[in-house]
Amino acid sequence: xxxxxxxxxxxxxxxxxxxxxxxxxxxxxxxxxxxxxxxxxxxxxxxxxxxxxxxxxxxxxxxxxxxxxxxxxxxxxxxxxxxxxxxxxxxxxxxxxxxxxxxxxxxxxxxxxxxxxxxxxxxxxxxxxxxxxxxxxxxxxxxxxxxxxxxxxxxxxxxxxxxxxxxxxxxxxxxxxxxxxxxxxxxxxxxxxxxxxxxxxxxxxxxxxxxxxxxxxxxxxxxxxxxxxxxxxxxxxxxxxxxxxxxxxxxxxxxxxxxx
Amino acid sequence: xxxxxxxxxxxxxxxxxxxxxxxxxxxxxxxxxxxxxxxxxxxxxxxxxxxxxxxxxxxxxxxxxxxxxxxxxxxxxxxxxxxxxxxxxxxxxxxxxxxxxxxxxxxxxxxxxxxxxxxxxxxxxxxxxxxxxxxxxxxxxxxxxxxxxxxxxxxxxxxxxxxxxxxxxxxxxxxxxxxxxxxxxxxxxxxxxxxxxxxxxxxxxxxxxxxxxxxxxxxxxxxxxxxxxxxxxxxxxxxxxxxxxxxxxxxxxxxxxxxxxxxxxxxxxxxxxxxxxxxxxxxxxxxxxxxxxxxxxxxxxxxxxxxxxxxxxxxxxxxxxxxxxxxxxxxxxxxxxx
Numbered sequence: 001x002x003x004x005x006x007x008x009x010x011x012x013x014x015x016x017x018x019x020x021x022x023x024x025x026x027x028x029x030x031x032x033x034x035x036x037x038x039x040x041x042x043x044x045x046x047x048x049x050x051x052x053x054x055x056x057x058x059x060x061x062x063x064x065x066x067x068x069x070x071x072x073x074x075x076x077x078x079x080x081x082x083x084x085x086x087x088x089x090x091x092x093x094x095x096x097x098x099x100x101x102x103x104x105x106x107x108x109x110x111x112x113x114x115x116x117x118x119x120x121x122x123x124x125x126x127x128x129x130x131x132x133x134x135x136x137x138x139x140x141x142x143x144x145x146x147x148x149x150x151x152x153x154x155x156x157x158x159x160x161x162x163x164x165x166x167x168x169x170x171x172x173x174x175x176x177x178x179x180x181x182x183x184x185x186x187x188x189x190x191x192x193x194x195x196x197x198x199x200x201x202x203x204x205x206x207x208x209x210x211x212x213x214x215x216x217x218x219x220x221x222x223x224x225x226x227x228x229x230x231x232x233x234x235x236x237x238x239x240x241x242x243x244x245x246x247x248x249x250x251x252x253x254x255x256x257x258x259x260x
Numbered sequence: 261x262x263x264x265x266x267x268x269x270x271x272x273x274x275x276x277x278x279x280x281x282x283x284x285x286x287x288x289x290x291x292x293x294x295x296x297x298x299x300x301x302x303x304x305x306x307x308x309x310x311x312x313x314x315x316x317x318x319x320x321x322x323x324x325x326x327x328x329x330x331x332x333x334x335x336x337x338x339x340x341x342x343x344x345x346x347x348x349x350x351x352x353x354x355x356x357x358x359x360x361x362x363x364x365x366x367x368x369x370x371x372x373x374x375x376x377x378x379x380x381x382x383x384x385x386x387x388x389x390x391x392x393x394x395x396x397x398x399x400x401x402x403x404x405x406x407x408x409x410x411x412x413x414x415x416x417x418x419x420x421x422x423x424x425x426x427x428x429x430x431x432x433x434x435x436x437x438x439x440x441x442x443x444x445x446x447x448x449x450x451x452x453x454x455x456x457x458x459x460x461x462x463x464x465x466x467x468x469x470x471x472x473x474x475x476x477x478x479x480x481x482x483x484x485x486x487x488x489x490x491x492x493x494x495x496x497x498x499x500x501x502x503x504x505x506x507x508x509x510x511x512x513x514x515x516x517x518x519x520x521x522x523x524x525x526x527x528x529x530x531x532x533x534x535x536x537x538x539x540x541x542x543x544x545x546x547x548x549x550x551x552x553x554x555x556x557x558x559x560x561x562x563x564x565x566x567x568x569x570x571x572x573x574x575x576x577x578x579x580x581x582x583x584x585x586x587x588x589x590x591x592x593x594x595x596x597x598x
Contacts, residue, residue, distance in 0.1 A: 003367075006367075007365070010361055010364040010365060013361070013364075014350065014353065014357075014361050017353060017357060018350070018352045018353065021352060091346075091587065091588055091591055092346055092348050092350075092591065092592075093344040093345070093346030093347070093348030093588075093592075094348040094350060096309075096314055096342075096344050096346075096348065097342065097344060097348045097362075098365065099313070099314055100312045100313055100314055100337065100342045101337065101362075101365040101366055102333075102334050102337040102338055102365075102366060102367065103365050103367075172587070259316065260274065260275060260315050260316065
């Protein structure tokens with residue numbers, strides 16, 4: 001078990017070293033949430049002037065409502081590409097090199113998942129800082145922000161895991177991209193990340209209720225807008241359960257894909 | 261067990277029913293350079309992948325440094341280093357980072373890695389460039405880095421899959437020197453596959469030729485070459501026919517000469533069982549004594565190519581490469597060409 005974690009650490013270290021070297025990518029993760037917050041925040045500010053809408057959102061500040069959504073959206077669109085690294089590693093023969101080494105095979109997808117979680121955490125911190133600069137006040141302060149970070153990272157595990165599992169089965173990056181794009185957008189817009197469940201039509205609400213984003217965004221929003229509350233527990237619990245299921249599934253699919 | 265590699269009745273049948281390897285046997289001595297040759301799709305890659313633990317054998321046993329790869333997979337993996345034909349170094353890491361991670365994947369501690377990394381990087385002339393991104397490296401440097409990384413855990417056996425594929429002649433010779441140095445200085449056992457027969461001839465103590473999943477021939481390159489007929493000396497005489505004819509029986513008496521066959525216009529072909537280069541001076545001194553004029557001489561020795569073609573035929577293989585394989589090859593070639 002210890003070996004699994006040590007091996008995973010070095011698999012993750014490789015991904016992270018490369019991540020920190022990509023200046024453009026780092027800048028984009030900074031710029032993107034900024035644009036979202038400014039644009040959407042501005043667009044929707046008219047909405048929150050309507051007291052009825054403000055009641056729906058649970059806050060008079062649409063930015064506060066939206067910040068958790070932006071965090072998850074940014075994570076969604078980065079973590080879901082984790083799988084590309086497996087496809088690429090297979091192409092350049094690095095995967096064979098890893099598989100021929102005496103490391104635990106499970107450490108390969110697990111390490112890449114950890115890397116995705118760390119990246120997700122970094123992106124979340126950036127967004128939170130930008131949000132604070134734009135006037136968002138987190139109701140639960142620094143401890144709450146830490147919990148938000150943890151939930152965000154748990155959420156990135158789900159996406160990275162699914163992406164890695166699919167990537168272990170497909171042979172080309174193009175196929176992987178096609179599958180990912182098919183899921184990413186609908187996942188985002190059938191959740192309550194940008195709009196409250198209350199304003200959704202019944203059918204959309206039904207879909208949103210089985211969308212993992214909804215369960216991750218819920219406690220994050222409570223911590224941002226309302227404050228400490230027991231109602232954050234179901235969301236965190238369900239996210240954790242999905243994490244475990246995805247991890248087990250990813251490990252199974254990967255080991256299966258590399259053993260002939 | 262006193263063999264570095266032992267392969268017993270190894271069979272590999274893929275889940276789609278393809279019998280890639282049909283029960284092969286061979287062993288490699290410690291300190292030996294063993295070449296594994298064969299056309300595309302002959303079972304070469306499958307065999308190497310089973311031995312290094314990327315594929316599971318369908319039947320048969322493989323021992324690396326005495327460890328059964330299925331019963332003691334950890335020890336078997338630790339006993340070997342592997343440099344794939346794709347040259348799997350990470351472009352976006354520095355040379356040192358590549359080596360460092362490789363060391364960690366082989367469970368070495370930081371101190372050991374620090375020391376060994378310096379050794380292997382110096383051995384392959386890359387120490388000065390250790391902090392440069394591999395992205396800026398030439399094909400030959402990448403290959404050297406890949407082999408250096410494969411040695412970080414001091415394996416007894418080194419597997420090199422097509423070590424000079426896509427490299428220019430100078431770089432190829434440089435890699436050859438590194439390989440022979442490994443054998444000479446570190447007593448390393450080296451198992452290599454190659455498509456370049458002059459490479460196998462120059463490097464290998466023994467070669468095996470595999471085709472259709474079976475080993476067709478296995479021996480020292482020299483023995484294999486002489487097994488398909490010896491050297492051929494072609495002589496042109498400028499004397500009249502009678503005088504030349506009187507000289508032919510004298511040639512037949514020389515050691516190792518098997519037959520003398522007239523071709524046309526005073527050109528004769530002499531088949532020698534071995535050492536054709538030593539027979540030529542003997543013919544010349546005899547000819548001088550008998551006042552015979554030789555105007556041209558040519559020595560042709562059988563090459564490993566002739567051996568290879570004898571056992572694998574001359575048909576071009578329509579290798580059933582998947583799209584994936586072709587894409588892989590293309591990327592590899594592009595990476596190596598600079």
